[in-house]
Amino acid sequence: MITLDRVSKRYSGGQDALANLSVSLGRGEFAFVTGHSGAGKSTLLRLVLGLEKASGGRLVVNGRELGALSARDLPAHRREIGTVFQDHQLLNDRSVFDNVALPLEISGLDPRESQRRVRAALDKVGLLAKEKANPMALSGGEQQRVGIARAVVNTPRIILADEPTGNLDPELSAEIMALFAQFRSVGVCLLVASHDRTLIDELGYRTLTLEQGRLVDDSSSRRDKP
Amino acid sequence: MSPAQPERRHPNQPTGSASRKAKRVSPLAVHWREATRAAQRLWRARAGTAATVLLIGIALLLPALVVSLQRALQAGLQGVEAQASVSVYLTLESSNDDAIQVSEQILTLDGAESIERIDPDAALAALAASLGLADSLAALSSNPLPTTLLVSIDADAGALSETATALAASIRGLDGVDSVAVEGAWLQRLEALSSLLARAARLLGLLVGVGLLTALGNTIRLAVEERRDEIRVSKLIGASDAYVARPFLYTGTFLGLAGGLLAALLLLIVVAVLTSTAQTLFGLYGSSATLPPLATLGLALTPLGGALGWTAAYVASHRAIRRCEP
Ligand SMILES: Nc1ncnc2c1ncn2[C@@H]1O[C@H](COP(=O)(O)OP(=O)(O)OP(=O)(O)O)[C@@H](O)[C@H]1O
Numbered sequence: 001m002i003t004l005d006r007v008s009k010r011y012s013g014g015q016d017a018l019a020n021l022s023v024s025l026g027r028g029e030f031a032f033v034t035g036h037s038g039a040g041k042s043t044l045l046r047l048v049l050g051l052e053k054a055s056g057g058r059l060v061v062n063g064r065e066l067g068a069l070s071a072r073d074l075p076a077h078r079r080e081i082g083t084v085f086q087d088h089q090l091l092n093d094r095s096v097f098d099n100v101a102l103p104l105e106i107s108g109l110d111p112r113e114s115q116r117r118v119r120a121a122l123d124k125v126g127l128l129a130k131e132k133a134n135p136m137a138l139s140g141g142e143q144q145r146v147g148i149a150r151a152v153v154n155t156p157r158i159i160l161a162d163e164p165t166g167n168l169d170p171e172l173s174a175e176i177m178a179l180f181a182q183f184r185s186v187g188v189c190l191l192v193a194s195h196d197r198t199l200i201d202e203l204g205y206r207t208l209t210l211e212q213g214r215l216v217d218d219s220s221s222r223r224d225k226p
Numbered sequence: 227m228s229p230a231q232p233e234r235r236h237p238n239q240p241t242g243s244a245s246r247k248a249k250r251v252s253p254l255a256v257h258w259r260e261a262t263r264a265a266q267r268l269w270r271a272r273a274g275t276a277a278t279v280l281l282i283g284i285a286l287l288l289p290a291l292v293v294s295l296q297r298a299l300q301a302g303l304q305g306v307e308a309q310a311s312v313s314v315y316l317t318l319e320s321s322n323d324d325a326i327q328v329s330e331q332i333l334t335l336d337g338a339e340s341i342e343r344i345d346p347d348a349a350l351a352a353l354a355a356s357l358g359l360a361d362s363l364a365a366l367s368s369n370p371l372p373t374t375l376l377v378s379i380d381a382d383a384g385a386l387s388e389t390a391t392a393l394a395a396s397i398r399g400l401d402g403v404d405s406v407a408v409e410g411a412w413l414q415r416l417e418a419l420s421s422l423l424a425r426a427a428r429l430l431g432l433l434v435g436v437g438l439l440t441a442l443g444n445t446i447r448l449a450v451e452e453r454r455d456e457i458r459v460s461k462l463i464g465a466s467d468a469y470v471a472r473p474f475l476y477t478g479t480f481l482g483l484a485g486g487l488l489a490a491l492l493l494l495i496v497v498a499v500l501t502s503t504a505q506t507l508f509g510l511y512g513s514s515a516t517l518p519p520l521a522t523l524g525l526a527l528t529p530l531g532g533a534l535g536w537t538a539a540y541v542a543s544h545r546a547i548r549r550c551e552p
């Protein structure tokens with residue numbers, strides 16, 4: 001579902017954020033991306049989402065060659081991906097409910113159906129009681145979970161998550177990961193950036209380790225091996 | 227890696243909807259939603275909305291007023307022009323037969339409709355009666371007045387004063403004609419004024435159009451900027467520029483429609499106030515014309531405002547939204 005073929009990314013005026021990266025993720029695959037701060041984790045996710053254009057190489061996501069995608073086709077590409085952003089990207093002028101409903105509204109989903117799905121998503125992240133609250137009135141961890149609910153609400157085929165558990169305590173982190181695992185089990189492909197070594201080791205999924213934009217380690221999943 | 231199991235329900239799929247293809251809202255419902263939201267936003271910012279609507283209304287009123295003035299003048303002219311005529315004075319020695327011959331020649335010319343012949347004796351008697359000088363004039367040995375032909379102009383032959391001038395020129399060349407006078411040269415001046423007004427209205431309309439597009443475009447650009455975060459986040463999660471622009475298109479269209487409606491109302495008021503004055507004025511010039519009904523102009527102002535608003539919003543919002551890169 002996600003294939004990178006010798007992809008590199010150089011920001012204008014900067015050094016290489018990603019260099020010669022070749023990775024392939026299939027249906028129902030869960031992979032962590034880890035590495036030090038500045039290693040290129042967010043850059044990788046932004047490339048897959050089509051927020052940045054690769055400086056070199058080929059990137060195929062959901063059967064689409066991103067380099068050949070026009071600006072007109074990008075929105076449809078993004079609608080098929082659920083994204084948890086490192087800085088949440090919530091809107092403070094509306095309630096938690098409306099934040100989570102935004103992707104459904106953009107997709108033009110029937111409001112009643114939309115309401116059911118938003119409630120279900122909020123329930124999964126344990127925030128159903130706060131649906132009317134303003135995101136600004138929530139803790140960092142709660143905001144993060146709102147972002148997660150918004151990422152999964154539209155039943156995407158790919159989920160990208162940038163530090164989704166950065167502000168969560170171990171128990172909540174485990175719950176979020178269990179939620180992600182549910183998606184994985186129905187064929188959703190997940191790419192999760194994290195530097196929470198304990199969590200990564202504990203779960204034992206495939207782990208891509210970046211160092212200054214280079215893939216230095218690709219440990220395949222322990223748990224799926226026969 | 228375990229094989230994916232597509233037959234299993236998506237974890238976030240609520241019970242009952244088995245397929246990924248969920249029920250969509252109709253495009254009409256989406257438009258209705260965006261329109262209501264735009265209207266609500268305008269209402270919440272009433273003061274700014276009122277100021278913008280007033281600006282549009284007054285700006286549109288200006289060319290509309292000039293157009294109305296021109297139409298009124300045109301209508302007035304039509305009432306007066308019915309009386310446009312050319313007076314032909316024959317030479318003193320012309321006989322009755324000569325007069326008939328000249329009349330027949332004139333009637334073959336373009337623009338001449340009918341001729342009234344004023345006999346010199348009748349003219350003298352009328353003059354004497356009006357001056358109360360019957361006795362002294364009766365003492366004249368010969369009649370000093372020439373035979374006069376009053377040629378009325380064919381109203382279908384185009385602009386009357388032009389027709390009259392052209393006709394007078396042709397008549398001047400006829401045998402037995404001493405002099406020719408076009409009655410109502412002032413008509414020509416009014417006609418020139420009327421066409422000047424028409425041109426001014428077009429120019430003013432163009433200027434006002436450009437001005438309004440710029441001002442409204444700026445209003446919309448500010449509105450987009452105000453909601454930058456929402457636009458950026460929406461684009462992050464897959465909203466197209468067209469989707470994000472839609473509420474702003476409604477905002478622009480609503481502002482334009484309201485402005486156009488205001489202009490139409492103001493125009494009606496101005497016309498109502500001016501009508502009696504105009505009728506008095508027309509009466510002074512012997513015209514029975516009234517102000518022409520301005521319903522079409524008034525009706526056109528509202529959709530015109532709406533179209534201007536939509537255009538300004540389309541251009542400005544798409545430019546501003548393209549700059550809100552996620
Ligand atoms: N918009 C940008 N313009 C220029 N350079 C950038 C930009 N975004 C990131 N970089 C650079 O690219 C490199 C990789 O950044 P990236 O955000 O991908 O790191 P990261 O692994 O996500 O780090 P962190 O763990 O702190 O989130 C860094 O050196 C960073 O300075």
Ligand SMILES: [Mg+2]
Nearest residue numbers: 041042086162
């Ligand atoms: Mg990052």
